[in-house]
Amino acid sequence: MVLDAGTLLRILLWGLVSGSVYMLLATGITLIFGVMKVVNFAHGELMMTGAFVTFILSHAFGLNPYVGVFVSMAAVGVLGIVIERVGFRRLRGTAKINEIFFSIALILILQNALARIFVPRFREYVQIKTPYATEVLDLGLITLRYDFVILLVLAWATLLGLWVVLYRTGLGRDVRGTSQNRTAAMLMGIRVERVDMLTFGIGAALGALAGSLYGIINPFGPYAGTLPAIKAFAVIILGGLGSVRGAVVGGLLYGIVESVATFFLGGSWRDAIAFVLLIVVLLTRPQGLFREGA
Amino acid sequence: MGALRRLRRELIVAALMLGLPLLLLTLVRELFVLQVLTFVFIFAIYAQSWNLAAHSGQFSLGHATFLGLGSYASIIAASRLGLAPAVALFVGPILPALAGFAIGALCRRLREAYFGMVTFGCTAIVQVLVVEQFGWLTNRWDGLDAPRLAPEGLPVERVAVLNYVISLALMVATYLVVAAIIRSRIGLAFVAIHDNETVAAAAGVSVVRYRLLAMGVAGYIGGVAGALNGHTLTRHISPGVFGLEDSIWPVLYSIAGGLGTPEGPILGTLLVRVFWEWALRRIGGFDSLILIGLMLALVVTALPRGIYPVFARATAALGARLTPNSVKQP
Numbered sequence: 001m002v003l004d005a006g007t008l009l010r011i012l013l014w015g016l017v018s019g020s021v022y023m024l025l026a027t028g029i030t031l032i033f034g035v036m037k038v039v040n041f042a043h044g045e046l047m048m049t050g051a052f053v054t055f056i057l058s059h060a061f062g063l064n065p066y067v068g069v070f071v072s073m074a075a076v077g078v079l080g081i082v083i084e085r086v087g088f089r090r091l092r093g094t095a096k097i098n099e100i101f102f103s104i105a106l107i108l109i110l111q112n113a114l115a116r117i118f119v120p121r122f123r124e125y126v127q128i129k130t131p132y133a134t135e136v137l138d139l140g141l142i143t144l145r146y147d148f149v150i151l152l153v154l155a156w157a158t159l160l161g162l163w164v165v166l167y168r169t170g171l172g173r174d175v176r177g178t179s180q181n182r183t184a185a186m187l188m189g190i191r192v193e194r195v196d197m198l199t200f201g202i203g204a205a206l207g208a209l210a211g212s213l214y215g216i217i218n219p220f221g222p223y224a225g226t227l228p229a230i231k232a233f234a235v236i237i238l239g240g241l242g243s244v245r246g247a248v249v250g251g252l253l254y255g256i257v258e259s260v261a262t263f264f265l266g267g268s269w270r271d272a273i274a275f276v277l278l279i280v281v282l283l284t285r286p287q288g289l290f291r292e293g294a
Numbered sequence: 295m296g297a298l299r300r301l302r303r304e305l306i307v308a309a310l311m312l313g314l315p316l317l318l319l320t321l322v323r324e325l326f327v328l329q330v331l332t333f334v335f336i337f338a339i340y341a342q343s344w345n346l347a348a349h350s351g352q353f354s355l356g357h358a359t360f361l362g363l364g365s366y367a368s369i370i371a372a373s374r375l376g377l378a379p380a381v382a383l384f385v386g387p388i389l390p391a392l393a394g395f396a397i398g399a400l401c402r403r404l405r406e407a408y409f410g411m412v413t414f415g416c417t418a419i420v421q422v423l424v425v426e427q428f429g430w431l432t433n434r435w436d437g438l439d440a441p442r443l444a445p446e447g448l449p450v451e452r453v454a455v456l457n458y459v460i461s462l463a464l465m466v467a468t469y470l471v472v473a474a475i476i477r478s479r480i481g482l483a484f485v486a487i488h489d490n491e492t493v494a495a496a497a498g499v500s501v502v503r504y505r506l507l508a509m510g511v512a513g514y515i516g517g518v519a520g521a522l523n524g525h526t527l528t529r530h531i532s533p534g535v536f537g538l539e540d541s542i543w544p545v546l547y548s549i550a551g552g553l554g555t556p557e558g559p560i561l562g563t564l565l566v567r568v569f570w571e572w573a574l575r576r577i578g579g580f581d582s583l584i585l586i587g588l589m590l591a592l593v594v595t596a597l598p599r600g601i602y603p604v605f606a607r608a609t610a611a612l613g614a615r616l617t618p619n620s621v622k623q624p
Binding site: 226 | 318353355400404406407408410411413414415416418419421422423425426479538542545546549560578582583584586587588590591594595
């Protein structure tokens with residue numbers, strides 16, 4: 001284990017790239033939580049659905065994955081709206097635990113619907129191929145894959161777009177208002193149920209983007225969404241549930257910590273680091289857990 | 295005697311639960327049927343463990359921790375320490391019981407979705423610990439072979455019958471233990487915590503202590519199920535047990551049967567598992583799981599209290615009809 005500047009930069013770069021994926025995923029979950037107070041345990045499955053739509057568009061129709069990802073976001077966004085409309089909306093006002101049970105049902109349905117379609121045709125794992133897979137940018141100390149550059153630009157541009165929607169449009173004002181105080185928002189004439197529906201759609205679309213980017217840099221299968229989603233849960237608990245800023249900072253930080261720790265502790269710790277971090281936070285700062293913001 | 299009188303209904307149910315499957319044993323000796331039912335008994339114990347934790351308001355999404363640790367501890371106790379599997383079966387689950395206390399202490403302030411997230415995370419940590427830190431003991435990803443519960447030299451059919459009877463007896467024993475807990479003051483404290491922690495604390499219930507107790511007992515019972523499964527059906531344990539699937543099944547079984555009753559998990563495991571065995575042959579694994587998912591979604595949105603209350607109401611109505619002079623409820 002020789003740690004020179006090039007290696008260090010490579011570790012940080014990988015952390016930045018994977019952190020951007022966690023960031024998108026966590027932002028989607030935290031938006032939905034902020035507005036609806038629902039933790040969607042099936043977010044990882046929405047993510048994988050998005051990855052598979054992009055994969056099919058590029059594999060079967062030869063569409064450039066960086067174009068296909070927008071189709072995928074729209075498709076999964078509509079799926080999210082349907083799920084909110086026929087599922088979570090009916091559970092509003094019943095025991096909170098029903099939402100967890102409904103998420104579990106969604107996990108079973110989505111995972112196995114994907115597996116049913118994909119496992120017989122492809123192997124357990126597939127990866128989205130891009131036209132730039134072999135091209136690199138030489139920066140002296142390190143080489144940078146084109147895909148990483150495009151991925152970072154896409155992730156951050158989407159985040160900027162989300163910021164504009166949230167803070168510069170009427171819809172964003174409605175979303176923030178509902179998130180801060182649902183009853184007051186309702187009394188001010190905001191159609192909170194429409195806000196629920198659109199928020200779930202936006203959250204699902206962010207998940208589809210995260211999934212597609214994940215699928216470009218990692219092999220994935222129908223069951224691969226669970227772990228990234230659970231890591232995203234760890235991220236939003238660290239960053240404060242319902243806080244978009246917390247999800248962004250937490251996601252990036254988490255990606256980097258994971259990358260550094262994987263290098264020093266070994267690959268098998270990769271997946272447990274999230275939870276070690278989470279436990280440390282729970283033991284030391286439990287009062288900081290439920291800060292909610294916009 | 296007071297406790298026995300309080301548990302009269304449960305003792306009758308237990309006698310039925312013990313008697314009917316034993317009666318079945320005299321009629322059916324088909325190996326496949328025995329194995330499916332043995333599976334149902336073992337996983338009814340497991341679902342009972344989840345149900346007990348849920349009874350105190352702790353909805354675990356990482357229950358596979360207990361199933362897996364119980365299995366590992368019992369198998370290691372049997373093969374390394376030379377304990378008889380029948381003894382290791384009860385010694386091993388001490389480890390998941392301790393894990394239950396530890397996880398309960400860690401999550402003592404968490405509820406609902408947060409509790410679910412962290413308990414799920416704990417399963418992932420336990421998996422890494424088992425594979426990496428204790429790899430010398432657990433044979434890493436390859437896992438361990440389990441010594442069988444039945445004595446060596448017994449023919450296959452006799453082994454199946456023995457496994458069936460032992461699993462059944464343990465399921466009924468677990469049922470009585472959980473029923474006794476739920477009907478006691480401890481059970482009342484659990485329900486109070488489940489309904490409203492603040493009010494429970496104000497009424498003098500030591501919330502953290504009871505939550506830990508529920509998790510510890512649930513850990514032990516879940517561990518017994520895991521150990522039993524390892525020594526009888528799978529005869530092998532690998533780190534795959536710490537996955538999402540084995541954490542979701544007890545939730546499904548308990549919901550199907552009805553939450554918060556000691557009978558629910560048993561009825562639910564039987565219903566779901568028999569349906570599963572039927573569906574697996576008809577429509578294949580993926581479609582069966584999709585169907586289970588759709589049914590769960592339907593049950594949650596249409597029947598939020600599960601099937602058992604409907605079942606209990608139906609049997610009560612039937613009983614009323616069979617005794618014509620009974621007093622009609624207004």
